[in-house]
Amino acid sequence: MKKIILLSFIILIFIFGCVNIPTLPKLIPKDPEGVLKPSTSLYTDLTLYLTTDKTPFLVPLSVPDYVRLKLSVPDISNLSDSEIKVFEDNKAQGFLLFKESEKRTQIDIMIVLDTTGSMYNAIEGVKNSIQNLIITLEASGLDARIGIVPFDDAAPSKNITVSPAWLDLSDASSAKNFVSSLSAYGGGDFPENPYAGIMYAFNNASWRTSSQKIIILITDASAHYKSESYPGDAEGETLYNKSEVIDAITGYVTVHGAFVPTYYYNITDTDFSNPEDPREIIEKTGGIVNYTDSSGNVDLTNIGLLEYISSSWIIAFESDSPNATHTIEVFIDHENLKGYKKLENVNY
Template sequence: MQKKIILVTVLLAAMQMVFAQNDGSQTSLFTEKQQQLRITAENVRLVPDTKNGGYHLYVKKTLNVNSILLTETTKDPAGKNDSYAYRAKEYNSINGDEIRLLDGKKLESEGAKYSLVDSTVEDTSFFGPAFHIYIPETIVYGYDWSRKGEVKIGKGTFINIRSFEKPYADYTGDYMDSPFMFDFRVVKRVVKKPAPKPAPESEPEPDPVEEPETILTDDYNPIASEKFKELSDDIIYSKGPETIIEDIKGLLENIEDKDNLDLVFAIDATGSMKNDIDKLKTDMYPLLEELFGGSPGARIGLLFYRDYGDTFKYMDLPVKVYPFTSNFTSFSKNLNSIRIYGKEGGDIPEAVYEAMYASCEFYSWRTTAQKKIILIGDAEPHPTPRGSGKYSKDYVMKIADSRKIKIHSILLPKD
């Protein structure tokens, strides 16, 4: 009887745990109670402050959330360094008087002033009760005795909305992190002209015009974004199959001496990339013909990567390598040879640095050519080197720099 009681207790405890991906670096366990604190994209809204700059962030009040705090999205992979809370540089009436607790005590130090925190719910026309935080154009984090810095809000800026069970961002209760990225989308709005006096006869409504709108999206892996930026001259936040061909075209169409181009596409071939690669299979050949059909000297290579333990293996690395070719039919055949069933890998750390090493070392780059790698993926590299232990960011960047190879990144939405 005692064994049965113990077993039931263990099962009940296990049933309260659910799997959820953390902020991109690893898979973590959260209780059902913590999951109820998660913030989703449909429950956040940004409103630009046209007078002072910055944005007003509204987060819908849900049953279990009683305060929110904006923090960094990334932290030390070893878990030794905390992610810091964001702060405004100066007082504002929206959040300047909000209370924040730590260890049961009100934080009143200079380093805690103007934290982007809210426990005071207000009524809104779109959410009903909602938390409200004013995010200035520039926010700060950290302390003089530790790491610190400033963040200028723009496309690609990540913030983490930390939601708390208790008011005042009190860590004595449960809390949950929900990372978001600032993004811009185009929406159509009807712009009405003021009627002149006296008013003429009625005129038809003007056609909608396209205007950019700033939104918060949880589509992208924040760790992957940070690491891709470290590797790249630039980073494109793709919408996936909807825009990936145009994203690639934007990186290549302005190259002047296309006959003197050596280019490698390094593509994540795990299950979450299936729809993106299917789009590449159908539309890459026409794009290459459009861009390089009149440049017989252009050479294109293709590399697929997964992770250690997957089926790929070339020179002890989890990659599949197709050499440079100027024959786009051959390139398309190689691209179409890959089979993805949706279960390979996942949105977990992948062998990104190994893929960059292989792209630099396993291709016969021409000495005088323009050398480019386009990295396409949705997951970050391993925080510490795997395999031989030498494939770190610094190691592969040193090789790329020595060969004068420029890396461009296209980050896809996490699946």
């Protein structure tokens, strides 16, 4: 009898502990046969954001190896599985589709903010933009928490004197007060350390287990990185190569960016592969690249963030070879609007 009671108690603990993690309601459909990939040239109406998803979300019941993708299509609030085609290595996949905001109702946002002297003319505009974002999140009714990591050549910043040096995920009032205390000072050479800022937020924030996890990077500077020949004023600080950041956070956090235009950041740029360009991290994590004006003003509520949150879906499918490296392609045909996105060199 004691064994039965103990077993029942353990089961109850397990069930209670999994309350916030939705379970897979049914088996993933079999892969459709005879489905050919459409021509990508026809799928140019919609902008798609796509990345892998590794945040706790589904507990598989009878599926040994399944993969999750996070798909966002801003301005579209409803999608059905009949409007989507998913291909793994050119083979059509059967899948399940979930509206992310219906499964992950908590939103955790860490703002990684450049507070160096070059931001002097932009800092007030940036602070106002962050304050307006916080007010909008308050009014939205979302279960949102906000934190902030100031950075320069170090993360948190070594040149500002606020206490604490950074703000963990907190309520709106605490976030507004912290933002008000910030100023732009120091920084030395032009490159700063956004990679360390992103990794500090990723590793130290009190992320809630089943939340949507978002980092917003705001900067006007390029990045110091571990393998550069001369780290300048970042000498002795924690440094990362961009590939390390991408490998560590992809699937767990979506990074969005607001960049103050300089000779280094231009709205017409399309190649973000330079090792000191953080915009590639945003691309790889399925985020949105945006730009402020020259005074740092940007409507952070209008970069697509809230639309991104409300227009994101999770696609779950079984991989034919989960240990291999893959190419994933997603096609959407929604009310005669077509969109396409491709992920290459994907490891699950």
